[in-house]
Amino acid sequence: xxxxxxxxxxxxxxxxxxxxxxxxxxxxxxxxxxxxxxxxxxxxxxxxxxxxxxxxxxxxxxxxxxxxxxxxxxxxxxxxxxxxxxxxxxxxxxxxxxxxxxxxxxxxxxxxxxxxxxxxxxxxxxxxxxxxxxxxxxxxxxxxxxxxxxxxxxxxxxxxxxxxxxxxxxxxxxxxxxxxxxxxxxxxxxxxxxxxxxxxxxxxxxxxxxxxxxxxxxxxxxxxxxxxxxxxxxxxxxxxxxxxxxxxxxxxxxxxxxxxxxxxxxxxxxxxxxxxxxxxxxxxxxxxxxxxxxxxxx
Numbered sequence: 090x091x092x093x094x095x096x097x098x099x100x101x102x103x104x105x106x107x108x109x110x111x112x113x114x115x116x117x118x119x120x121x122x123x124x125x126x127x128x129x130x131x132x133x134x135x136x137x138x139x140x141x142x143x144x145x146x147x148x149x150x151x152x153x154x155x156x157x158x159x160x161x162x163x164x165x166x167x168x169x170x171x172x173x174x175x176x177x178x179x180x181x182x183x184x185x186x187x188x189x190x191x192x193x194x195x196x197x198x199x200x201x202x203x204x205x206x207x208x209x210x211x212x213x214x215x216x217x218x219x220x221x222x223x224x225x226x227x228x229x230x231x232x233x234x235x236x237x238x239x240x241x242x243x244x245x246x247x248x249x250x251x252x253x254x255x256x257x258x259x260x261x262x263x264x265x266x267x268x269x270x271x272x273x274x275x276x277x278x279x280x281x282x283x284x285x286x287x288x289x290x291x292x293x294x295x296x297x298x299x300x301x302x303x304x305x306x307x308x309x310x311x312x313x314x315x316x317x318x319x320x321x322x323x324x325x326x327x328x329x330x331x332x333x334x335x336x337x338x339x340x341x342x343x344x345x346x347x348x349x350x351x352x353x354x355x356x357x358x359x360x361x362x363x364x365x366x367x368x369x370x371x372x373x374x375x376x377x378x379x380x381x382x383x384x385x386x387x
Contacts, residue, residue, distance in 0.1 A: 098158060101138075102149040105130055108165045118307035121174040121197040122182055129175050133168065136179045137161050172308035182230070187239075189232050189262050194254035196317045198232040200294045201370040201377050202348055206236045213344060213379060214290070220244045222286065224338065226279060226293035226331065227251075229317060231259030231272070233292060238268050247286065249277040252316060279327065280334045287340045293331055297350040299324030324352045325359065332360070332386060339382040348377045360386055 098104050108130035123129035135142050137160050138153075153161070164178055176182040176197040182189050184203040191197055209217040220241040225234040228248035237246050250256050256274050263272045277283055279295075298306070298318045310318065320326040328349055335345045346368070349356060353375040357365065363386050365378040 098162075099152050100150050101134060101145075101153065104134055104153065104158070104161055104165075105145075105149070108134065111165060111169050115169045117168065117172065118309045120307070121176050121199065121309065123175060129168075130165070133164050133175055133178065134161055136181075137164050173312055174309050177312060182232075184232055184236065187232070187236065189230050189235070190258065190265065191230055192258065193312055194252070194314065195230040195258045196313045198230055200233060200348055201368075201372065202233055202292055202294055202346060203236055204370055205346070205368055205377065206233070206240045209240050210290075210344075210346070217241055218243055220289045222288045222340075223247075223290045223292070224283075224286075224288045225249070226291065227295040227317070227327070228259055228274070229255050229294075231262045231274070233294060234259070234272050235262060235266050235268060237290075237292070238266070238271050241290075244271070244289070246272045247275055247283070247288075248272055249275045249279070249283065251276065251278045252314065255314075255317070279330050280338060283338065287338055288343055289340050290344050290346070291335055291339060292346045293327075294348040295327035295331065296320035297324045297328065297348070297352055299352070323355050323359075324350060325356060328352075328356065329359075332363075335380075336382055336385040336387060339385075341382060343382045345380045345382070345385060346377060350376065353378075362386070 098107055109126045112126035119129055131145050138157060140148055167173055174197055176191050177193055180190055180192055182191045182198045184198050189198055221244055223237050223244045223246050225248040228234050228250045231248055234246050234248035253276055256276055259274055263269055296318055297320050300322045303319050328347060331347060364384050367374040368377045368379055370376055
């Protein structure tokens with residue numbers, strides 16, 4: 090099919106139609122930045138051709154050279170045959186207006202906490218300039234640590250991850266944003282290697298996929314590190330440790346913010362006396378909780 094297409098697809102419009110058809114026929118899963126076959130095909134085409142990602146229409150009827158056509162069809166074919174998320178094919182992912190380098194050493198950045206940081210966590214933080222120390226647990230690519238640095242301009246950020254491979258990716262992103270003087274990368278299994286530092290704010294997007302869901306993941310997620318996804322039978326293994334130890338690493342008025350996927354019911358059953366505040370995101374109010382230091386169970 091792809092070899093035949095090389096001689097028959099002449100324009101970007103042709104390639105886009107063909108790609109969407111191939112994606113739909115293959116029943117690809119879209120959960121790593123794009124939400125549809127059309128959006129993902131358009132992104133891969135524009136990126137491969139070095140065109141602006143927000144300007145498809147002006148180029149739709151442009152004819153491709155043989156070399157351009159071959160490159161685009163190759164990346165489309167890899168997306169279909171190998172079920173590789175687009176972010177790994179292009180080595181980039183976006184959170185809002187922020188671009189990050191990614192590869193298969195880290196999960197593709199996606200976090201509702203990124204949305205919340207756009208408002209500097211208002212109304213929970215009323216004076217952003219007073220935030221001087223923050224911690225990003227399970228930093229992965231370093232994306233949330235970098236967003237923290239932009240939101241709280243006077244803050245020093247510690248960014249922890251258990252994976253040295255992930256920290257190498259995070260280091261590249263930190264350097265790309267020129268934040269090496271403000272973001273300190275530390276290898277640690279959650280708080281295990283953390284000194285006696287206390288923070289005004291701790292955020293975490295830890296592993297939170299339960300065992301049943303891990304067994305049912307679409308093929309696209311099999312390219313991501315299991316270490317960054319799986320979190321025990323109930324999906325809360327990492328969150329339990331965070332709740333057990335976070336208070337001793339927060340300042341008196343410190344805040345803890347944790348993303349937990351679809352585990353709200355399980356978490357509230359495990360901690361029936363804990364007054365979780367569930368933060369509103371674009372997908373609802375069941376994915377990210379906030380606790381003040383004195384609300385964390387001890």
